[in-house]
Amino acid sequence: MKQKIIYAIFTLISVISYGQVQLSMKSDKTDYNGKEVVNLTIVLELNGNNLEQKSKIMLPDLSKFNMIGSGSFNQIVNDSDTNTAIDQYITRIALEPKQKGKVRIGSVLVNVNNKIYKTEPFDIFIKDIEKKPVANLANDVYLNMEIEDREVYQDQPTIAVLRVYSKNIDNLRRVKNIRLPQQENLNVHAVSLKRSEIDPSGYANMASQVLAVFMVFPNESGYVEVPSVSASVNTFSTKSKIASNKVRLNVKKLPEGSPQSFKNAVGNFKVDIYCPTKEKIEAKKPVNVTVKVSGEGNLADMNLPKIEESPDYEIFAPKITSRLNPGLTGMKGEILAKYILIPKKAGELIVKTEAFAFFNPAEKEYVNLGQEKLGLTAFSHDQVLEARSTVEKVNEYTNTFLETVDSPVLKTTSFKVKEKSKFNWNVLFVNIAILIGLFIAYILFKYWQKKQTIIKEKPTPKPLGSVAETEKEIRESLNTDISDYFAYLENLKISGDYPKFFETFDEMDAEVRNQYFQSSKEDFKVFLERQNGSSVAESYQELLQKVQIEKYSPITSEDSINDLLKDIVKLYSLISK
Incomplete structure (x- = not known):
């Protein structure tokens, strides 16, 4: 009889302990100042196989806060006393208080097996709230x-x-x-x-x-x-x-398990590598190779995949250009990294980029694009000469002549002939006609010069003015007609005479500095900072650095000179007024 009573007691205890539900909510502390974040932790424990959560956790009224963020996860905890597994559902909420003083946080509700469970409300104390700064204009x-x-x-x-x-x-x-x-x-x-x-x-x-x-x-x-x-x-x-x-x-934080090639690219991207020129590549001669990254995301701030180094070629630091516009999920467009590559020997060579991976927040997964490859064939100098046709050689001689006799009146370099794979009689006839026309124009110009009579007028002496008028005339004589330099630099850029381009720029810079009575570039930078502001002075210093980089670059492209000329015109039009 005694054993039956003990068995009944243990059975009753197991029935009472079976199917327990515990719901709790607490904050990380009770006192906060206006700058601190209120962190709430909600824990739901289900101890029993027959327990079914009928509804989501219902939060209390949080209108006195701004919800900064929230997150939830579940885990299984083993209870060592009862040797049972307990399902825990944990939710964390970050809140930003809107008002100060005592604030009550209400009860959290949940429906388990058609029975409502709730937590007890509690109070927290908020100190001074950070107020929005306003203008000193009647607080309006x-x-x-x-x-x-x-x-x-x-x-x-x-x-x-x-x-x-x-x-x-x-x-x-x-x-x-x-x-x-x-x-x-x-x-x-x-x-x-x-x-x-x-x-x-x-x-x-x-x-x-x-x-x-x-x-x-x-x-x-x-x-x-x-x-x-x-x-x-x-x-x-x-x-x-x-x-x-x-x-x-x-x-x-970004999910774990990122590929080894992942750096900081977040969005959706595509990588391409190509050679923009269609001409034959000659060994030990520079060639342009472009790496393009396109897509939408943090394009403006991400680390771009570089071209890997190889014993087959020598590579220089790229010039980065971008065409970006705001998109729905980030900056949208493309970024071009333009490399200068010099093959060290003739033959086949493979140009590879670094492996590239990005995180796609829409799919919440990493995407590994791997490496992009570009196959190139470098020819020796003799092979390049042998591959040229008779017409291509004639075109090369014609282009050389047009570059030599270029004038600022008639842009003969615009008539330069591009190499083509097919024989074109029209191109040959046009070149011959241009040469004959130039020769006739030269003869007519010389004939016109002989016909002209030059009449020299004796200048009348100007009356002496006041000291102020004399100083004004001196200042006006020092003013530089900067537009003449701009036109001359444009002609030098088109003709491809880059050494003369940089020499003319130095001459123009010296003329502008003399206009303001500044002998050195450092003194002129201090003068610009005092007269035009620090931004203009920094732009002047950056322009001088760009000029030095392009001047001593192993190869200078027409695009880089064109961008440099735009910066020169923009800055010197401002500071020479």
Whole structure:
């Protein structure tokens, strides 16, 4: 009888302990200041095989917070006392408080086997909330940075919108000099700096306007704070500075198991390698090879795949050019890395890129593209000469002559003949006609010179003026007609006379410095920084460095000289006024 009673007691205990449900919620602490993040942890434990969760975990009212991020996972825990497996469902929530003081966090609800379980509410205390800085303009102009998607992967972009609010619509037009945030752990790229139409019915009956839209690329995981965007409010009497709010991002770490070739590319990309020239490649002569990366993602900040070194060729540092536009999931377009490659010997050679891999956030997986290969055939100098036809040799002689007699009036280099694989009689006749026409034009010009009579007029002496007028005349005599230099540099670029191009640039730079009575380039840089600002002085220093790089480069392309000339015209048109 005693054994039956003991057996019944143990059976009753096992029935009572079978099928237990525990639900709890707690915060990491009870007191917070306005800058700290409130972290909540919700744990649901199911101990029993017959327990079925009928609903998702229902959160309490969190309207007094901004939800920065959330995440959940489940795990199985072995209970050593009962030797049973317990299913745990853990949810973590990161909140940003909106108000200070005592804040109550309500109960969490869940339905298990058609029975409602809930947690007990508790209170937390929030100290001073960080207020938005406003302009010193009767507290009437506000900047607000809005980021809707605050949970992204590392190096994945999120869109930020900058709005200005004011009760006075006139103040919206006075907001200028917008400076986007700059920080080491994130990259910022402008999408649009065009102002939108003014919305008269904004927040709190204030007019609003979108000032800027930009992309934020966080390059580290964890909680990343986007700094404030600053601007200035200019009135007739005062100039005030304003700043927007700061925004916290929950940056998720990239999944484990990344390929060895993965660096920091996040998005969807494609890699190509090709040789843009169709001419035959000659050994020990430079040839252009381009590596193109296209797609959408963090194109502007990612590490590009390089060309691997090889004993078959010598390779130089590439020139990077990009054509990028804002897309839906990042910067969209293509980046070109233009290499100069010199084959060391004749024969077949394989040009390989580094292995390249990227993380696709849409599919949440890594994609390994591997290596891209380009097969080239290098010929010896004798083989290249033997492969040329008679017409190609005539065209080469004609092109040499046209380059020699080029004049700034008639751009004869534009008539240069491109090599073709087929014999073309029209090209030959056009070349002969051009030569005959040039010869006739030269004879007519000499005949016209002999007919002209040069009349020299004796200059009348000018009356002596005041000291101020004399100084004005001296300054005007020192002014350099910079457009003449621009036209001459353009002619030298077209003719391909690059040594004369750099020599003329140095002469123009000296003339402009003499215009401002600056003998050395360093003194001129200090003068530009004092007169035109630090940005112009830095642009002048960068231009001088570009000129030196192109001047001593082993090979100079027409595209690089064209880009350099554009920079020269843009800068010297500004500083020579």
